[in-house]
Amino acid sequence: MNEVAFIGLTGSELIMAELLREASSDQRRETLTRLTEACRLLRDSASPIKLKDIERKIVERYGKGAGPKAQSISNERDRRLGMHHYVMACERERAAATASIPMRKRTTKRYDEVEDAIHKIRDMDVRSAMFDLHDRCLLLEKELLRAKALLKTLTPGADINSLIDGKPAGTPENFTLSEDQHSACRDIVDALSNDERLGRVGLMNDGKRVKRKGGTGDELIAVSAIQVLAQLLSGNSK
Structure with missing residues (x-):
């Protein structure tokens, strides 16, 4: 991606x-x-x-x-x-x-x-x-949609909404990511966890969620979802 x-x-x-x-x-x-x-x-x-x-x-x-x-x-x-x-x-x-x-x-x-x-x-x-x-928020929404589409390719039948909500996604034990999938997912996790990268587009990670700085503080994604994806990567390290 x-x-x-x-x-x-x-x-x-x-x-x-x-x-x-x-x-x-x-x-x-x-x-x-x-x-x-x-x-x-x-x-x-x-x-x-x-x-x-x-x-x-x-x-x-x-x-x-x-x-x-x-x-x-x-x-x-x-x-x-x-x-x-x-x-x-x-x-x-x-x-x-x-x-x-x-x-x-x-x-x-x-x-x-x-x-x-x-x-x-x-x-x-x-x-x-x-x-x-x-x-810029419209652009980030498109990035999130692409991330969701990528997650759907990780394994047949994966519950994407559960994964985003930080719940177990039912990934099989013998599941492995391809090199490209692993790299793309790692980049997503790094981007959503890096305050400097988030700050450039008006977002912040407050430890609970990635949200807009100031204003309404609209939430983009919960930190729990990022942690689940990070755990998935750690179990499929290259």
Whole structure:
């Protein structure tokens, strides 16, 4: 499993890394590459990063048939994470650098209570920081889903929910992990136990759970689940 590298990356870069990882075709990857280039050109020229200007930049460099078009980007605002989120993150970062942070547009079809609450924050710097943290939490949710998918491959019939809750998962005595599985699981345990790595994405391990720093303190995963996974690794050491 490839891990999103959080170290030293901005929110927009993290989102693009995730979109590229999820891209299922060369055409999608080329589209995302052109989007990245157009946003960079607008940012470098100190221009607001708007959908119509992104489309204009792409047409100028690649011709009328090249995408993404403004409408295609806008259509992905209703995804959990899409091109629209990347563009909004780029504009937020550009605007923050010039101390002129605009309101992030509310989604029209998918109602997000967290985004709605962030919109109500009066302080522009805090609002921008919270949107960045929200995007990073969406990325972590995807990482957790991938971790769950990996755990399902450990043995047929394993009770993943019991494993996450810190209960015995009924792993057979002769069960062994492959080298790749062992390495991936070890990286998950290390990431969720390392305060420095967690701190970079606004999380902390308080000895009971991995949760968001400050604010609502939403829980990501219980420490007991991490301990169960660590015990599984110790019994299948390489």
